[in-house]
Amino acid sequence: MATPAQNLNTTSTPAQSNLLEGTSLWRDAWNRLKKNKAAVVCGFVVVFLIIACALGPNLIEWIFGYTYEAQDLSYGAKGPTLRPFHLFGTDFFGRDLLTRVLVGGRVSLKVGLIAATVAAVVGTIYGAVSGFFGGKVDDSMMRFVDVLYALPYMFLVIILVTIFEKSESLLFVALGLVGWLTTARIVRGQVLSLKEQEFIQAARSIGTRNINIIFRHLIPNTLGPVIVYFTLTVPTMILQEAFLSFLGLGIQPPKPSLGTLMNDGANQMLVYWWTIVFPGIFMSLLLFSLNFLGDGVRDALDPKMRKD
């Protein structure tokens, strides 16, 4: 047999160099995602909507001087017109609906992203710790999750809203409170099976600290499902926010959110059709794209799930 040193000389040729790039599983998934046309298109739509929400209101204010709360009672509610620049029309108080929809989208996206991120981070760490230590720790941590699951969510939110002042941060708390539970369960299940795998035993056998095993070895391996769940949580959270605001429990006027806008629109839709149609289209487009993107991410991260 050749000594290792000889092996080294005979097999290391420059011709191999292309193969020697480290390709991570994330890179693989990214490549798969890029091939999924629907997901890419929806990704662009999402990015476009995010940019529009982020910059649109300021741009409109800068050019036309409308803000989301500036009223023009003499103008009143009128349908979409190009001049004056009310692409989505105006509402009962003469406020530019496009600006209000974009600001509402801003709120919705913020709520969706923050609530989903909090849910993912808290849930992942909670689930990983619970699954890793197992036994009594796991039992008590998971029973706590069960208890929170069992609480009637709407009831909880209504109580929170009546005790504290209605505010945006309260909305985050209310949504975050329930959002992480499912993530925690998913991650715990993953960790339970992962921790029995040989590479975790190998990590132990070289004296890795528990905290490193959890954060470096276990959590990255659970991130696939977590990311998938995250991308599907964002639209859910947006929907929840809209729902709560629709009920008057979330964002308070004059600040618009997609939910309050549609609530207003629903009250007047027989007269001023545009007040429901445009926020509705905007929200559907946003949710549709986010969901499609989420599906694409799932297919990319878990190729086995794909049917083809």
Add this chain to the structure above:
Amino acid sequence: MEKLLSVDDLRIYFKLEKSIVKAVDGLSFDLNQGEILGIVGESGSGKSVTCLGLMDLNPQPPAYYPSGKIVFKGTNIMKATKEQLRKIRGNEISMIFQDPMSSLNPFLTVETQLCEVLIEHEGLTADQARKKAIDMLARVGIPSPDRRITQYPHQFSGGMRQRVMIAMALLCRPKLLLADEPTTALDVTIQAQILDLMKELNREYGTSIILITHDLGVVAGMAERSLVMYAGRIVERASTKDLFQKPKHPYTHALLKSIPRLDEVRGKKLDPIPGLPPDLSNLPGGCSFHPRCPKAVDKCKQTYPDVVTFDPTHNASCWEVSA
């Protein structure tokens, strides 16, 4: 020669809902510095559990240790604190696992996984660790180690991954290497390379190796001394040469008869050992091998045989050889 490890009356049981599995039941052996010791036995004879037990890696519960003492370089592993154990693992004792395909974390580069052990135990900076890891990869025969190190495990073949595992195990120059069936998952040519590599590293660094295998051929080429395990106990211990030339225990005989030999008439059928390994939660009384033993007598069913010594390095536990 200096004694590196001594194991005395080690028992590792697993508590299940209704029964107790006696995976290791009264194991005693010593290991010298720089020695290669083979542990042979069928599946389920407690080899791997012993191996994990030496590093206290068996999950507790369900595992527990009713008795036993493992002394490694003056430290009793079983009484060591978690922190002491963590410092021994990977640094003084390290382990190569059976299946290289699942022993590396698929989400981390080889570099991260190799450097982890160095940063943990030797307090090196990332750069120093990387350099050392590259040297070690070259040492175990990985071509272009400086570039291969940035890759992920799925970009390595099985044999290469086993080399990475060996490199990882040897990075801190451990005193003791536990090789739990290191070649079982590999094909024969790669097996030979990996075994040669381990032997070379043993000579060069003076690392003691405990080689656990069910493959007598592996032991023959590697180990100076060998233990034969059956149902959690050592049934025969001898120098590897004696074990092959004058096996005493009927189980060792049976094992030797069940492997093909070059000097045998071609076409002759192998003699498998009849029956199955015993249920470790319900061992037969007396000698646990008696239901399958061709030489069993009544006495074998009642009491476990005493150790019979043939010469200082060779002994076996059997009533028939003592008679």
